[in-house]
Amino acid sequence: MDDKILAASAKHPIVPNHAYKYGTAGFRMKADLLDGVAFRVGLLSGLRSRRLNGQAIGVMITASHNPAVDNGVKIVDPMGEMLEQDWEAHATKLVNCASDQELLDTYKSLAAQLKVDLSTPGRVICGRDTRPSGHGLAAALADACEAIDIEYTDYKRVTTPQLHYLVRCINTEGTPKSYGEVSKAGYNKKMSDALVRALGGRKIEGQLTVDCANGVGGPELSELLKVIPKDVINVKVVNDDVLRPEVLNLDAGADYVKTRQRAPPKPTPVPGNRICSLDGDADRLIYYWIDPDTGFFMLDGDRISSLNASFIGGLVREAGLEDELRIGVVQTAYANGASTAYIEKHLKLPVVFTPTGVKHLHHAACQFDIGVYFEANGHGTVVFSQEAIRLFTEKEPQSPAQKEALETLAAISDLINQTVGDAISDMLMVEVILAHKGWTLKDWANTYNDLPNRLVRVEVGDKDLFETTDAERRLSAPKGAQEEIDSFVKKYTNARSFARASGTENACRVYAEAATRSEADELAKHVADVIKKFGSP
Numbered sequence: 001m002d003d004k005i006l007a008a009s010a011k012h013p014i015v016p017n018h019a020y021k022y023g024t025a026g027f028r029m030k031a032d033l034l035d036g037v038a039f040r041v042g043l044l045s046g047l048r049s050r051r052l053n054g055q056a057i058g059v060m061i062t063a064s065h066n067p068a069v070d071n072g073v074k075i076v077d078p079m080g081e082m083l084e085q086d087w088e089a090h091a092t093k094l095v096n097c098a099s100d101q102e103l104l105d106t107y108k109s110l111a112a113q114l115k116v117d118l119s120t121p122g123r124v125i126c127g128r129d130t131r132p133s134g135h136g137l138a139a140a141l142a143d144a145c146e147a148i149d150i151e152y153t154d155y156k157r158v159t160t161p162q163l164h165y166l167v168r169c170i171n172t173e174g175t176p177k178s179y180g181e182v183s184k185a186g187y188n189k190k191m192s193d194a195l196v197r198a199l200g201g202r203k204i205e206g207q208l209t210v211d212c213a214n215g216v217g218g219p220e221l222s223e224l225l226k227v228i229p230k231d232v233i234n235v236k237v238v239n240d241d242v243l244r245p246e247v248l249n250l251d252a253g254a255d256y257v258k259t260r261q262r263a264p265p266k267p268t269p270v271p272g273n274r275i276c277s278l279d280g281d282a283d284r285l286i287y288y289w290i291d292p293d294t295g296f297f298m299l300d301g302d303r304i305s306s307l308n309a310s311f312i313g314g315l316v317r318e319a320g321l322e323d324e325l326r327i328g329v330v331q332t333a334y335a336n337g338a339s340t341a342y343i344e345k346h347l348k349l350p351v352v353f354t355p356t357g358v359k360h361l362h363h364a365a366c367q368f369d370i371g372v373y374f375e376a377n378g379h380g381t382v383v384f385s386q387e388a389i390r391l392f393t394e395k396e397p398q399s400p401a402q403k404e405a406l407e408t409l410a411a412i413s414d415l416i417n418q419t420v421g422d423a424i425s426d427m428l429m430v431e432v433i434l435a436h437k438g439w440t441l442k443d444w445a446n447t448y449n450d451l452p453n454r455l456v457r458v459e460v461g462d463k464d465l466f467e468t469t470d471a472e473r474r475l476s477a478p479k480g481a482q483e484e485i486d487s488f489v490k491k492y493t494n495a496r497s498f499a500r501a502s503g504t505e506n507a508c509r510v511y512a513e514a515a516t517r518s519e520a521d522e523l524a525k526h527v528a529d530v531i532k533k534f535g536s537p
């Protein structure tokens with residue numbers, strides 16, 4: 001075995017003098033740095049699978065909304081969740097080994113430390129977005145699995161959430177918790193059936209335009225639309241050119257819309273039309289329309305979250321389950337304060353805050369029977385406990401209305417991808433809710449008014465100087481910085497501001513919100529200056 005690992009590793013050298021770190025998005029960087037990383041991630045995934053008695057582990061090759069020259073490698077745990085936190089450090093350690101021999105020694109010492117029996121069978125599956133560099137990285141992963149005798153399956157082109165789905169399906173196949181058929185066709189069938197059931201005969205009004213960021217969502221959504229019965233939904237797929245890598249995420253997609261706060265220039269948006277954007281690997285979703293009178297209006301992750309919470313909360317009441325099931329919403333500090341107030345005061349549901357990064361939100365959402373979580377950028381989903389799902393199907397309805405509510409709940413628990421945020425599944429869910437409520441995007445937007453806000457990126461000498469507490473809402477270091485932020489926040493009406501080091505970029509982010517646009521902008525500028533001052537050593 002040792003010789004095989006050494007020989008295979010020699011074919012996939014790591015680029016030296018580079019500090020690799022498994023972060024929020026796995027390993028993500030310029031694709032030409034990643035061949036050795038993918039190989040080593042293959043070794044680690046094999047170890048993880050063996051440690052978990054041979055359950056399949058997933059590896060997704062994508063750099064999401066980044067430009068086409070970037071790529072990334074991310075590990076998916078058996079139930080479709082993000083890799084367990086302790087193992088992020090093991091991944092970082094393995095990937096940073098300077099030589100093939102050091103890699104082999106570290107691999108073996110990790111196996112011993114983690115009590116992994118290297119003779120147990122193990123399984124790794126892989127998928128990738130449309131980036132051309134994905135092929136080579138999948139080959140590196142395959143070579144690693146071959147060298148350590150791990151069964152390997154390449155699912156080729158998939159959205160990130162489809163890969164999470166496949167991992168969970170494999171590991172639950174043939175059990176009472178079976179999550180679905182292990183194939184993209186199985187995913188499409190589950191979505192299509194659940195969509196029809198969730199609508200319960202209602203009509204989705206008008207046409208929905210979907211901007212796919214020229215990423216993997218385009219072809220995958222088109223495949224799904226082929227199996228949805230005619231007349232159920234009218235979707236126009238745009239920005240779905242996956243043959244020219246240079247246009248991936250270029251002036252299109254959910255990240256563009258959220259950060260620029262405007263519609264992509266192409267195709268020219270038709271005023272009044274319902275439009276949404278996915279990101280490059282189809283795990284983020286943002287809705288918007290161009291109002292003929294007032295212009296662009298965006299419905300982001302906070303809006304999608306409150307829409308889901310409102311709808312599901314109502315169904316749970318109609319089903320007579322409000323005393324049995326605890327519903328909660330999970331947000332990060334980036335959630336607009338008006339959305340939090342709406343959920344707590346109007347929907348009367350608890351809101352929990354976690355640090356940025358979906359793994360934190362997902363974990364907190366699982367503490368509820370029904371946990372709704374979305375980051376403001378449009379990444380999120382709803383998770384249902386086994387008990388909730390049991391009640392939806394086994395509770396004896398006392399009236400036709402209760403029966404319908406229970407059936408709708410059962411259908412949406414199939415429609416929503418419970419493994420991870422899934423733009424396509426979330427989009428179908430939004431369409432179902434609007435159909436049930438008989439709402440336009442404008443009705444949805446009228447639920448509350450966002451507080452004006454500003455997000456700025458601040459380059460600093462050393463971002464690691466900044467440490468946070470209270471779900472990243474306050475700085476605990478450097479000393480004195482939080483006090484200065486507080487003194488500015490006090491000067492504005494309904495204001496809130498915080499700063500933190502980005503987990504994905506070499507910079508800090510400053511967020512500010514206040515009663516008016518000019519106050520929010522001014523506050524963000526002051527806090528950014530504080531961060532610049534404290535960030536230069």
Ligand SMILES: CC(=O)N[C@H]1[C@@H](OP(=O)(O)O)O[C@H](CO)[C@@H](O)[C@@H]1O
Nearest residue numbers: 024025357358375377502503504505
């Ligand atoms: C303000 C913001 O949008 N931050 C994003 C961004 O994280 P940072 O740690 O802020 O760089 O990328 C993460 C991964 O995609 C995503 O989870 C998160 O929401």
Ligand SMILES: [Mg+2]
Nearest residue numbers: 064279281283
């Ligand atoms: Mg993404």
